[in-house]
Amino acid sequence: MSGSATINVSVFQGSSVGPPMFMVAGYDLKPKHSGSHIDKYAEDSYLLIPACNIATTQSELQSVEGWAEETTLN
Numbered sequence: 001m002s003g004s005a006t007i008n009v010s011v012f013q014g015s016s017v018g019p020p021m022f023m024v025a026g027y028d029l030k031p032k033h034s035g036s037h038i039d040k041y042a043e044d045s046y047l048l049i050p051a052c053n054i055a056t057t058q059s060e061l062q063s064v065e066g067w068a069e070e071t072t073l074n
Contacts, residue, residue: 002049002057028071032056032063 029045031038033056039046047064049057 029064029067032060036060038064 029038029040031047033049033053035050035053036056037048039048045064047060049060
């Protein structure tokens with residue numbers, strides 16, 4: 001099992017505007033490699049990388065981090 005990465009965002013968890021804001025901001029957040037998947041729930045996102053793509057983990061995390069910087073959600 002892999003570790004987790006913490007990414008701080010500017011959407012307030014638990015607020016009524018948080019989920020819609022995140023869904024709008026997170027619309028263009030997509031996995032970089034085929035086979036990987038990003039699940040989005042309210043203010044949370046989960047990056048799922050299958051074992052066959054384990055070598056792409058760092059690249060996927062860098063892609064999410066770059067997306068967060070571009071959308072000023074870091």
